Amino acid sequence: MSEPLLRIRNLRASVDGQEVLKGVDLAVTAGEVAAIMGPNGSGKSTLSNVLAGRDGYEVTDGEVRYDGRDLLDMEPEERAAAGVFMAFQYPVEIPGVVNATFTRTALNAQRQARGESAIDAIDFLKRARETLDRLEMDEAFLRRDVNAGFSGGEKKRNEIFQMALLEPRLAILDETDSGLDIDALRIVATGVNAMRDGRRALVVITHYQRLLEYVVPDSVHVLADGRIARSGDRELAHELERAGYAAFQPA
Amino acid sequence: MSPLRETVETVERASGEYRYGFVTEIDEDRAPTGLNEEIVRFISAKKDEPDWLLEWRLKAFRMWLGLEDREPRWANVHFPKIDFQDACYYAAPKQEGDGPASLDEVDPELLRTYEKLGIPLKEQEVLAGVAGAGNVAVDAVFDSVSVATTFQDKLAEMGVIFCPISEAVRDHPELVRKYLGSVVPQGDNFYAALNSAVFSDGSFVYVPKGVHCPMELSTYFRINARGTGQFERTLIIADEGSRVSYLEGCTAPQRDENQLHAAVVELVALKDAEIKYSTVQNWYPGDADGKGGIYNFVTKRGACRGADSKISWTQVETGSAITWKYPSVLLQGDRSIGEFYSVAISNLRQQADTGTKMIHLGRDTRSTIISKGISAGRGQQTYRGLVRVQPKADGARNFTQCDSLLIGDVCGGHTVPYIDVRHPGAEVAHEATTSRISDAQLFYCRQRGLDPEEAVSLIVNGFCREVLQQLPMEFAVEAQKLLGISLEGAVG
Ligand SMILES: Nc1ncnc2c1ncn2[C@@H]1O[C@H](COP(=O)(O)OP(=O)(O)O)[C@@H](O)[C@H]1O
Ligand SMILES: [Mg+2]
Numbered sequence: 103m104s105e106p107l108l109r110i111r112n113l114r115a116s117v118d119g120q121e122v123l124k125g126v127d128l129a130v131t132a133g134e135v136a137a138i139m140g141p142n143g144s145g146k147s148t149l150s151n152v153l154a155g156r157d158g159y160e161v162t163d164g165e166v167r168y169d170g171r172d173l174l175d176m177e178p179e180e181r182a183a184a185g186v187f188m189a190f191q192y193p194v195e196i197p198g199v200v201n202a203t204f205t206r207t208a209l210n211a212q213r214q215a216r217g218e219s220a221i222d223a224i225d226f227l228k229r230a231r232e233t234l235d236r237l238e239m240d241e242a243f244l245r246r247d248v249n250a251g252f253s254g255g256e257k258k259r260n261e262i263f264q265m266a267l268l269e270p271r272l273a274i275l276d277e278t279d280s281g282l283d284i285d286a287l288r289i290v291a292t293g294v295n296a297m298r299d300g301r302r303a304l305v306v307i308t309h310y311q312r313l314l315e316y317v318v319p320d321s322v323h324v325l326a327d328g329r330i331a332r333s334g335d336r337e338l339a340h341e342l343e344r345a346g347y348a349a350f351q352p353a
Numbered sequence: 354m355s356p357l358r359e360t361v362e363t364v365e366r367a368s369g370e371y372r373y374g375f376v377t378e379i380d381e382d383r384a385p386t387g388l389n390e391e392i393v394r395f396i397s398a399k400k401d402e403p404d405w406l407l408e409w410r411l412k413a414f415r416m417w418l419g420l421e422d423r424e425p426r427w428a429n430v431h432f433p434k435i436d437f438q439d440a441c442y443y444a445a446p447k448q449e450g451d452g453p454a455s456l457d458e459v460d461p462e463l464l465r466t467y468e469k470l471g472i473p474l475k476e477q478e479v480l481a482g483v484a485g486a487g488n489v490a491v492d493a494v495f496d497s498v499s500v501a502t503t504f505q506d507k508l509a510e511m512g513v514i515f516c517p518i519s520e521a522v523r524d525h526p527e528l529v530r531k532y533l534g535s536v537v538p539q540g541d542n543f544y545a546a547l548n549s550a551v552f553s554d555g556s557f558v559y560v561p562k563g564v565h566c567p568m569e570l571s572t573y574f575r576i577n578a579r580g581t582g583q584f585e586r587t588l589i590i591a592d593e594g595s596r597v598s599y600l601e602g603c604t605a606p607q608r609d610e611n612q613l614h615a616a617v618v619e620l621v622a623l624k625d626a627e628i629k630y631s632t633v634q635n636w637y638p639g640d641a642d643g644k645g646g647i648y649n650f651v652t653k654r655g656a657c658r659g660a661d662s663k664i665s666w667t668q669v670e671t672g673s674a675i676t677w678k679y680p681s682v683l684l685q686g687d688r689s690i691g692e693f694y695s696v697a698i699s700n701l702r703q704q705a706d707t708g709t710k711m712i713h714l715g716r717d718t719r720s721t722i723i724s725k726g727i728s729a730g731r732g733q734q735t736y737r738g739l740v741r742v743q744p745k746a747d748g749a750r751n752f753t754q755c756d757s758l759l760i761g762d763v764c765g766g767h768t769v770p771y772i773d774v775r776h777p778g779a780e781v782a783h784e785a786t787t788s789r790i791s792d793a794q795l796f797y798c799r800q801r802g803l804d805p806e807e808a809v810s811l812i813v814n815g816f817c818r819e820v821l822q823q824l825p826m827e828f829a830v831e832a833q834k835l836l837g838i839s840l841e842g843a844v845g
Binding site for chain 2: 154155156157158177178179181182183187188190193194195196197198199203204205207208209211212215247264268
């Protein structure tokens with residue numbers, strides 16, 4: 103098999119001086135959908151934030167290679183331009199900046215960093231409309247301020263919309279399914295499945311197995327107490343659904 | 354290209370230096386250093402002014418002497434005392450004879466300066482629709498004199514007068530005499546008195562009854578000479594039922610010394626008339642240690658003299674070491690409307706004390722104040738505003754919103770609203786917020802591919818959107834760029 107798109111080796115990271123990731127090992131190949139499950143507080147969001155390069159998360163050991171590069175050595179925006187996307191567990195509001203402006207600015211910033219030409223407003227609008235259509239989202243979305251006054255479900259769908267437009271090579275979805283009703287969940291799943299084209303990799307972080315009914319994972323990993331405690335196929339998800347995380351909770 | 358894209362690209366291109374900081378090598382005609390009656394006479398003589406104006410100036414000068422040591426001290430700005438005798442009150446690019454009759458006679462070096470500033474000076478370009486030129490008539494004031502006014506002929510066809518004020522004194526004395534000082538009297542305040550005594554040039558606009566001015570009128574001010582102040586005077590009169598939109602832009606070279614800019618702008622809107630006055634102020638702000646920069650002490654006031662008239666101020670203040678400025682509206686006519694939309698940035702060691710005064714005199718008058726203050730670096734910013742409702746102003750209404758955005762933790766944002774209501778039925782509403790650009794917002798933008806400066810620029814542009822929307826297109830783009838550039842280095 104070829105070199106994985108993402109390889110995490112013995113990753114240790116601290117937040118506020120407290121070690122949260124205690125030696126994570128994980129490989130995700132292009133085309134793969136890897137689910138990461140685990141109890142609350144096990145470090146799932148910490149792992150996503152470290153991969154995305156957020157300040158305040160101190161990596162103390164280990165390495166992360168992405169597409170042949172040292173991911174931890176890159177600025178957050180360089181990672182984004184290189185195709186790393188993170189859907190936030192808690193998307194941020196930016197008052198006064200409309201979604202259309204935000205996503206187009208982001209798209210063009212990434213394109214520029216990659217040496218590609220900018221997309222003009224008209225082409226962008228066309229793409230954005232098609233994407234919205236696919237995600238059964240209203241066009242009015244584009245004219246609303248980024249996440250401002252959005253319901254929880256709208257925020258999550260906005261993350262999926264951005265992902266669909268930015269076409270990342272590695273998407274990390276941090277509990278995008280939490281708090282969604284069944285219709286929203288289906289739409290999120292549609293967006294995620296549309297990304298599966300054999301070249302992209304998806305890391306789907308979830309607390310429940312529910313999303314995995316719609317997005318069938320190639321591998322399932324249990325993150326517990328800052329480590330990958332167990333890996334398996336989708337059967338593992340079912341098992342967790344039945345037995346819960348009790349076996350993985352620190353005594 | 355979208356304004357935002359342009360913003361982003363400009364921010365990328367700009368090196369973080371003040372981009373308009375070049376000096377133009379040009380022969381100058383200067384007054385001797387210092388200020389006394391002789392200098393006032395010198396300026397008046399240079400301009401070949403009629404006696405009434407010389408007398409008007411001398412009266413102002415005497416008032417200024419009376420106000421000496423009465424500089425306003427209530428503003429939240431701090432700077433060493435200015436030695437008004439150590440400045441030059443008149444500097445002009447040297448030229449043959451009376452002044453340029455057409456653009457062809459303007460010193461090519463000057464034209465190159467304006468080109469560098471991105472001003473669509475050449476009428477041919479404008480008429481040929483060259484990209485970026487836009488439908489804008491331009492008056493360019495270089496140090497103390499107006500050097501070129503475009504589109505005069507086309508405007509004249511509609512009866513619109515748009516010319517240097519010195520020319521208006523000569524060609525339309527009845528209008529100038531009637532309105533000059535009618536909104537900002539000579540003795541109004543220390544800086545206004547100084548301006549009235551020594552003002553050198555500026556723009557004059559008269560829009561006749563019922564005429565909707567067919568294009569944006571614009572003045573670019575540039576301070577070039579060393580050791581000079583700039584004291585321009587602008588007078589705009591919108592006669593009954595007329596409409597005009599006027600834009601003002603400013604830059605200055607980068608110098609270690611502080612330079613004084615004390616302008617006066619007077620607006621008069623008669624019955625049913627509407628004046629929209631927009632400013633993009635980008636005077637040199639000084640360096641990160643607070644060395645150099647323009648002292649921008651400006652008196653701007655409009656009078657809604659007739660019923661159903663409207664005056665709207667929009668300002669984007671990104672430059673200057675110190676800004677002291679309160680564009681105001683006297684709401685005299687019944688049902689008249691006053692608006693103030695402001696974005697002000699204080700970065701580096703800039704200090705800005707700015708706001709507005711809305712004085713409700715007529716019935717059913719309305720005013721709106723939207724102020725967006727951004728402080729970064731070691732910048733200090735104060736919104737200072739007065740809403741006054743006089744006893745006869747039945748049905749007066751005001752809405753004020755002041756939002757402050759802080760970037761970093763060594764800057765300051767302050768809000769000082771004065772509300773003086775002398776009518777029991779007045780409706781006055783004031784809202785204020787203070788926020789910061791959060792790490793979460795910055796990271797969210799960076800995760801999507803924006804670098805920190807692009808992220809700040811985007812968030813700030815969003816914060817200011819309500820105000821930027823008020824600007825005419827030509828200026829909105831420029832203003833967005835400036836916001837980005839002014840905040841470079843604001844996040845580490
Ligand atoms: N920004 C933060 N500041 C302080 N503690 C944090 C922060 N982020 C995470 N933690 C701590 O790290 C641990 C793991 O949190 P997190 O990665 O959010 O877990 P999960 O996403 O799996 O629920 C928790 O104990 C949490 O309290
Ligand atoms: Mg989490």
